[in-house]
Amino acid sequence: MTDTAAPAQKSGIRMTGAFHRLLAFSGLIALVVVFSLASPNFMQTQNILAILQATAVNGVLAIAVTLVIITGGIDLSVGTLMTFCAVIAGVFLTYWGLPMPIGILGAILAGAASGLISGTVVAKLKVPPFIATLGMMLILKGLSLVISGTRPIYFNDTPGFNQIALGSVVGQIIPAVPVPNGVMILFLVALLTAFILGKTALGRYTFALGSNEEAVRLSGVNVDRWKIGVYALSGAIVGVGGVLIASRLNSAQPALGQGYELEAIAAVVIGGTSLSGGRGTVLGTLIGALIISVLANGLRILSVAQEWQTVVTGTIIILAVYADILRRRKL
Amino acid sequence: MTDTAAPAQKSGIRMTGAFHRLLAFSGLIALVVVFSLASPNFMQTQNILAILQATAVNGVLAIAVTLVIITGGIDLSVGTLMTFCAVIAGVFLTYWGLPMPIGILGAILAGAASGLISGTVVAKLKVPPFIATLGMMLILKGLSLVISGTRPIYFNDTPGFNQIALGSVVGQIIPAVPVPNGVMILFLVALLTAFILGKTALGRYTFALGSNEEAVRLSGVNVDRWKIGVYALSGAIVGVGGVLIASRLNSAQPALGQGYELEAIAAVVIGGTSLSGGRGTVLGTLIGALIISVLANGLRILSVAQEWQTVVTGTIIILAVYADILRRRKL
Amino acid sequence: MRNIDKSFPGVRALSQAQFELMPGEVHALMGENGAGKSTLMKVLSGVYDRDAGEVLLDGKAVEITSPRQAQDAGISIIHQELALMRDLTAAQNIFIGREPRRFGILDERQLNRDTAAIFKSMNLNLEPTVLVETLTIAKQQMVEIAKALSYRSRVLIMDEPTAALNDAEIAELFAIINRLKAEGVGIVYISHKMDEIKRISDRVTVMRDGEYVGTVPAAETPIETIISMMVGRTLNTEAHAIPDTSGQPVALEVKGLNRGREIRDVSFSVRQGEILGFAGLMGAGRTEVARAIFGADRKESGEIWVHGERVGITAPRDAVSKGIGYLSEDRKLFGLATGMDVRNNIALASLERFTNPAGVLDEAGMEKSARDYIRQLAIKTPSDTQEARLLSGGNQQKVVIAKWLLRDCDILIFDEPTRGIDVGAKSEIYKLLNNLAAQGKAIIVISSELPEILRLSHRIAVMCEGRLTGILPGDASQEEIMRLATMREAAMRPDAERKIA
Amino acid sequence: QDQVDIALISKGFQHQFWQAVKAGADQAAADLGVSVTFEGPESESQVDRQMDMLAAALSREPDAIGFAALDSQAALPLLQQANDAGIPIIAFDSGVDSDIPLATATTDNVAAAALAADVMAEKIGGEGKVAVVGHDQTSRTGIDRVEGFVNRMKEAYPNIEVVSIQYGGGDQLQSTEITKSILLANPDLDGIFGSNEGSAIGVANGKQELGSDVVVIGFDSGAAQKSMIENGVMAGAITQNPVGIGYQTVQAAVAALNGEDLPKVIDTGFYYYDATNMDDPEIAAVLYD
């Protein structure tokens, strides 16, 4: 009796898959349409680029945290870890005068190392991810201040450093669309992460862990090792975010970062990833991050008073997720 | 054959229960001992009272969020809701000149109403609690600014208002231990909440919801109503927190509150309540809140540099939870 | 395995247990709920560390401390409680930890090909790419079996593999077992279904209260002997006379229930004091009908009448308030509040009864009734404050039954009530159901075990592909039921089906 | 609309100081018949958020921009972009290391904090122990005020020791708790300096809760701080002229749009005030509620 049902169901899944993906954009598109109608300044190339630029850092952090959330965990340290990585880049490049690639590598490795530690605390000591990463958030915040001497570290001695985020390789080729490198890096990170999630063993175990960790363990998989791997990868991605923000500000700001974790997690959840783990997509997270940026930008373009911006943002975040729920229920 | 096993086992549970409770204090006691040895100023009555006073607001918020966490939810809005309730008290008392009890009641009802809304969004619209309360956090933050006209509201026209938190009824009776009323209110709230959790149907459903909501629904329980009830009760408790902070500062500070939610949640988790729901105690939360206050106070008393305070706090939070995990594993 | 001890906090699960398995034999492991069967096998497969004793493989002592080591030693296990990753596909589940890769990248096509091959060898019609979450318990169980087979182990442990399967699937499984046996694989087979033991196993080892009772050859030993070894006494299994309930008032009537392809125009009624059995193949839609009646799922159309009054049921609480109780087929997901203790699980549907007007609970009353049911249903638990998730599978099921008994409903729907329950308890539950019927309650029993349907039912409703293909008298033959259960053409032609119904 | 549109990007929003700046700007907007918007990030560490706000403001194509840089270097590319688009920029509160701003309306925070140190030294008789409750460890104003105070003490008052510097984020409650810890750890403390409104009120609260008689010098104003000075809990405070900063920023922007020449620096000044001079018209004018 499954014979007849199976093929139909399969194409059904495929169809709804594509349809689903299309519809996921609907919240974003609705926002864009509303703001375009409300202000002629919204749909300018410059503003679109500003929105994308504003998405880059939060997008990268959100992708990092997506990985951890799919395993059923959470990461509160992404904001301060980003800063920590930026500070490490500053120490390497400005204090020690090392070449730029080493500074970048240092930041990414610092992120991976921190992820490794969080992952180990979660996997080996069985400390809940919320607490492990809350602790790491505070530790990293303090260390950033200690290492930097509570001062920003500027990258003036590393010419070209601010081009990492602000330059535009695309713009050199096609001058009409000067997409900043920071945005291209976001897309690259997204593609890479989507590939890892979809095509590699690490990705497979990421979903498996969030789905039923005990079952994975009973299947003889070295659960701890893979989990630590996911946290380390996530940390490395945060390291990229640290490089991006340092480049954008041409400085490592040691006090930055706290509060960014909530925005990153919000992007993930708006993007349809479940906080209970087992499911989630990088594309969804990208859309979630874009929704947040578009909202912030659009309300500013419309000169909405700041206190009302907050109220509207809160309302729309709830509505966006509610719309997503309704859509899923219908499918 | 169960007959013989039962009595032994039962007393076993009782014993381990009491033992457990005793041991839960061990982290707190360890901290107190360390700080007492490190600084003669730590164990002064005045400092103990200062620590208790510092615990009052966070403790009340943490108790409120404990309820929601036991249902398997989370509440990110407690910080800004506290402020919102304080502002409502300010509007009632200072702007409208109503009598003090009505202002207090207004703040508590405002909290309950906000909890009712969060609960409804979670239960009826099925929006994940993280998002529903993140949205509420922003909405309430904006509304506090709007209602107060972005300025503090002072309670100078309500004599005695600042005695709610700062006065000491106990001190009038026993002058040697002038425990501030704010601390007594924290204990009262804790007792009341522990009673509700342990002895009433609402409490039982709070645990049941966190344990297996679907099973509760299939048992014919009106799941939505109870869940909304829990959020409303939690909101009302936050309202008490709003009154406390307003009284302590003798003003409603509309910009305060964001960030308090993480500290409250941290207290809950340090206190042994599981973020996945179904288990938790008010006593644990109280201890968690005390650990946080003792830590902050002790490090300040020792004049540890602020950036290192952060590092140490992060480390100890992780260690406290890890110690708790080890203890449970042994039992 | 020799002299194995294993204790959990407050429970001594195994004490001096022993077990021996030869290559190429099917060795049944039997015992009441909570006897320690699953625990013993978990020790063997590296899930639990034993407290004492030794495990010998080919005569040599081995240390197996993790599932990985067990696999490497050639031991694989199908766990009693399904252990699948719901968000992954069937193929991804089966090869978790052993994914085929090319250049470090997962080879999804190879994965699906391998899975399809395993499914084919099992005669199982399932897409490798289907999400496990969308599968019924039965199909999930088949995926678990496929997974265990994929290891090609020397020792294969099956912990109640057939609890969720229907007869056709069981036959398929037995064919697989016979094939493996011929290949020299040793198989440990745990089940509470006596007939299976006789059909498939070579030897039987019986456990009681965590201790070894004895090993007997399966063919020569009468079932009664095995049962008395298990329970320490003999059970009387005399057939139950079917009472005539045709004169009783109708308690529950369902008219024209519909939802999509799952429920198509289902109408039937149950009288007071009557047990209506629901038979059908896996996926026939019996569970769907029960859930729709109970308000757990939405229905598209259809009327429900209780005691001659039409009632609107949109949520389980409406059903419960009308005196309907539903025991779901998946106790872990839908039945138990697993983190709570036995007492509160039993009281869960009746909490308002123990609540005074101020909202305060009568803990003593709850304890008393919980203890009553623990005694009445012989639930094996150290106390009524033990967490429900720590009970053995069968005892968990009894806790859920107790919950509905305490609620005291007039109409009870039992979906697979004896799934994973031992013979002794099973006959207790049968007795219980008969008593409840005798008290005038209307009872619907959904079961995939035909003997159970035949043993209990006053009338038998048979479903196929969402339709009620007929209602038979309680003394109908297995052949008749199977004919209706496979009557697909009738499902295609509505008018033809109506005549039969 | 043809009304002149001026976008002010400040360092903060909810704090009373920034609300006072906003009030001044709104007043100027009303007086001069222009429209202004006022925005600032949550905290003074969120440099990148300020960049996003500036970018969004640029997209709006305002006629002029007022900008209080959290980090002047980080903002340069965007300021350059604005300059290229011909949008005049007025810096306020703290300067930008660049020629782009046509004028800067600012307070010298280092000097202001040094004045606080002078007053403190005088009140405690030139010797003893003091502490600082700062509002921000890394922001420009936070650093300038703490360093201005501490360095002045070191240089001019060798007999005064700064025993503790802690930061309460400008949060009243946190600053209260910090103050209590400092007082309990240093029973012989003579004075505490609170480096902004929230910190100062927190310090005064802590002093009151412990019944201490330590000398408190605050910073900024606001109703609570004013009444604490009136009733003697706080000895006095330094005030800047936030309303004036806001007002003069908008005024300068309008002047720039009209093609007028502007002075490079508009010093909006700072003052020490206490119970004796609070009601002087000159002082009362720069205090806010």
Ligand SMILES: Nc1ncnc2c1ncn2[C@@H]1O[C@H](COP(=O)(O)OP(=O)(O)OP(=O)(O)O)[C@@H](O)[C@H]1O
């Ligand atoms: N993790 C655990 N913690 C505490 N007690 C446990 C645990 N696992 C099993 N037990 C107890 O150990 C005993 C043996 O359980 P086990 O699951 O092995 O029984 P079983 O023979 O498989 O029963 P069933 O036929 O019901 O599956 C039971 O009393 C059970 O309650």
Ligand SMILES: Nc1ncnc2c1ncn2[C@@H]1O[C@H](COP(=O)(O)OP(=O)(O)OP(=O)(O)O)[C@@H](O)[C@H]1O
């Ligand atoms: N979670 C699910 N997702 C998708 N389809 C489902 C799900 N559960 C059941 N179905 C489908 O609904 C139909 C009816 O299934 P149902 O479980 O009601 O059958 P049943 O007669 O109770 O069989 P069983 O003996 O397996 O319980 C089947 O076609 C089945 O595949």
Ligand SMILES: [Mg+2]
């Ligand atoms: Mg078992």
Ligand SMILES: [Mg+2]
């Ligand atoms: Mg079923």
